[in-house]
Amino acid sequence: MTAPTPPPPPPPPPPSTDAAAAAPQWLQVVLSVVGVLGGAGGFATIAAVVVKRGKFRAEAADVLTDTALTLVQPMRIRMAELEAEAQTIREQLRASNERSHRLQASITQLRTMLDRWYALIFAPEASLPAIRSTIREDRRRIQTSGEVRAEPTGDR
Amino acid sequence: MRKRLIWRNRRPFQNAVVFTSPMCGTVMLILGAPPTVAVAMPEPIRIGWQLGLIIAGLIGIAGLLWPGRYATGLGLELASMLMLGAVTSMYAITLGVGGGLAAVTSVSFTTAVAFGSWWRGGELLHDLHRLVEPQRPAPDLAGEFP
Numbered sequence: 001m002t003a004p005t006p007p008p009p010p011p012p013p014p015p016s017t018d019a020a021a022a023a024p025q026w027l028q029v030v031l032s033v034v035g036v037l038g039g040a041g042g043f044a045t046i047a048a049v050v051v052k053r054g055k056f057r058a059e060a061a062d063v064l065t066d067t068a069l070t071l072v073q074p075m076r077i078r079m080a081e082l083e084a085e086a087q088t089i090r091e092q093l094r095a096s097n098e099r100s101h102r103l104q105a106s107i108t109q110l111r112t113m114l115d116r117w118y119a120l121i122f123a124p125e126a127s128l129p130a131i132r133s134t135i136r137e138d139r140r141r142i143q144t145s146g147e148v149r150a151e152p153t154g155d156r
Numbered sequence: 157m158r159k160r161l162i163w164r165n166r167r168p169f170q171n172a173v174v175f176t177s178p179m180c181g182t183v184m185l186i187l188g189a190p191p192t193v194a195v196a197m198p199e200p201i202r203i204g205w206q207l208g209l210i211i212a213g214l215i216g217i218a219g220l221l222w223p224g225r226y227a228t229g230l231g232l233e234l235a236s237m238l239m240l241g242a243v244t245s246m247y248a249i250t251l252g253v254g255g256g257l258a259a260v261t262s263v264s265f266t267t268a269v270a271f272g273s274w275w276r277g278g279e280l281l282h283d284l285h286r287l288v289e290p291q292r293p294a295p296d297l298a299g300e301f302p
Contacts, residue, residue, distance in 0.1 A: 024196060027253050031201055031246045038242015039208055042235040046215070049231030052288075 113138055170237075170276055173269055174216035177240060181209030192259075196250040205246055212239035227287050234280040241273030 116138075120131055184190075185206045193202060219232030248266040251259045 027196055027249065028198060028201065030249060031197060031205075034242050034245050034249070035201060035204060035208065038239050038245070039204070041242070042212065042215070042239035045231055045235035045238060049228055049235070053225075053228070 113142075167276070169272065170216075171220065173240070173272075174213055174220065174236065176213070177243075178210045178213030178217075181206045181213065185210070192254050193247070193250060196254050197246075205243060208239055208243045212236050212243055216240065227284065230280055230284055230287070234277055234284065237273045237277035237280060241270050241277060244270035244273060 117131075117135065120126060120134055184193075185203075188194075189197075189202055189206070193205070197205060213236070215232055216236030219229050219234075219236055222229030222232060244266055248263055248270050251266060252263045255263065
């Protein structure tokens with residue numbers, strides 16, 4: 001759209017001659033359309049606000065709360081996961097504590113037995129049959145209680 | 157993050173335009189329109205245009221300062237923005253057609269106001285849709301609060 005027109009009136013955008021008469025025509029149409037659309041939209045909006053007053057029950061505060069909940073929800077889920085994890089770990093800790101107590105008890109028991117045997121062996125009136133019978137009895141007692149034997153098969 | 161909180165009256169440009177437009181319309185209605193407008197618009201359109209300027213501004217002020225329900229204020233603001241967008245668009249078209257190169261500045265700023273009005277109108281429409289849509293107070297969280 002290059003119009004090489006040397007004459008003084010330099011406005012390039014509007015077509016040159018009869019546009020001066022034609023432009024206001026379509027301009028008026030465009031203006032009327034825009035104005036009518038805008039005015040109608042505005043008044044329609046006002047009418048809608050007046051009519052649908054009750055439909056806007058949700059106040060903006062509710063929307064804010066809703067948004068806040070949406071933001072908080074992932075954290076809530078994460079927290080539940082962490083709590084479950086902590087629960088299982090606490091359970092494991094308790095089990096392993098119990099196991100270590102049992103082991104300690106059995107060690108103490110074995111130690112006392114060892115001391116008793118030592119004393120038995122080094123007693124002045126020690127005799128082989130007496131020692132044998134005592135040891136056999138101790139061993140039978142340990143096997144029946146089963147406490148020491150069962151330990152190494154603890155969980156984990 | 158596309159979460160946006162609905163907040164009212166935090167728009168200085170919009171406030172300024174909304175407060176200015178009724179004054180401008182009143183002055184023009186009393187003292188007569190500038191020649192550009194008088195040439196381009198016939199009498200009824202011009203009167204309607206000036207009245208629209210005044211009404212849009214007043215409704216906008218009412219919407220911004222609405223003391224009651226939030227949604228009503230937002231709706232009034234939406235109406236004002238639609239009307240103001242139409243009115244400023246009309247003026248921008250008039251200026252652009254009639255003024256040529258001499259009106260670049262005024263056309264630019266008037267177009268900016270029109271564009272901003274439409275933009276804000278779209279935002280308000282979106283916000284109002286969110287206000288109307290059925291409440292969903294995070295259903296999977298129901299009863300989980302102490």
